[in-house]
Each structure stands twice: as C-alpha cells, then as structure tokens.
Amino acid sequence: MLAFRSELVTATITPRNNGPYLVEGDFIIKGPSGREYRHPGGAVALCRCGGSQNKPFCDATHTKIGFAAAEAAVAAEEGTTKT
Secondary structure (H helix, E strand, C coil): CCCCCCCCCEEEEEECCCCCEEEEEEEEEECCCCCEEEEEEEEEEECCCCCCCCCCECCCHHHHHCCCCHHHHHHHHHCCCCC
C-alpha cells in the first residue's frame, strides 16, 4: 500500500556500479523506530552490499568485500557482459 504526504518530496535513486544506491534531491528516510531523517537537497549513499557498519548508509565496505551487484554477478556467472 502506498501512502502519500501532503508535502512534495522528490528524489532520484541511482544504483552505483557494484556500489551503493546514490539518493539525490529532497527526501525523507524513515528509520525502523519511525524517526524521520530529512534531507532537503544534497545526496546520501545507501548501503546495498549489506556489510556497512553504519546502515542504512554506505561506509565503503563494498570495496573491501568485493561486492558485485546482482546484474554483474549474473553476467560473470554466465560469462557475458552487461551493457
């Protein structure tokens, strides 16, 4: 179910190659406790490898553990390249 707020919140989310999700724009991150982290402009990197010690934010652990995004991992397994 989608819930919409009365205020306009806009963001662009870009998966970085074998790295984090880069979230740019005006947005709100809501934590498990319900606490809201507001980001009025700017950017944050969100972990997608699962190894960050500062979740949900990226701490560059993906570079140390050799994280490969699903698309890259499948292409490597199949011996193809993703274009």
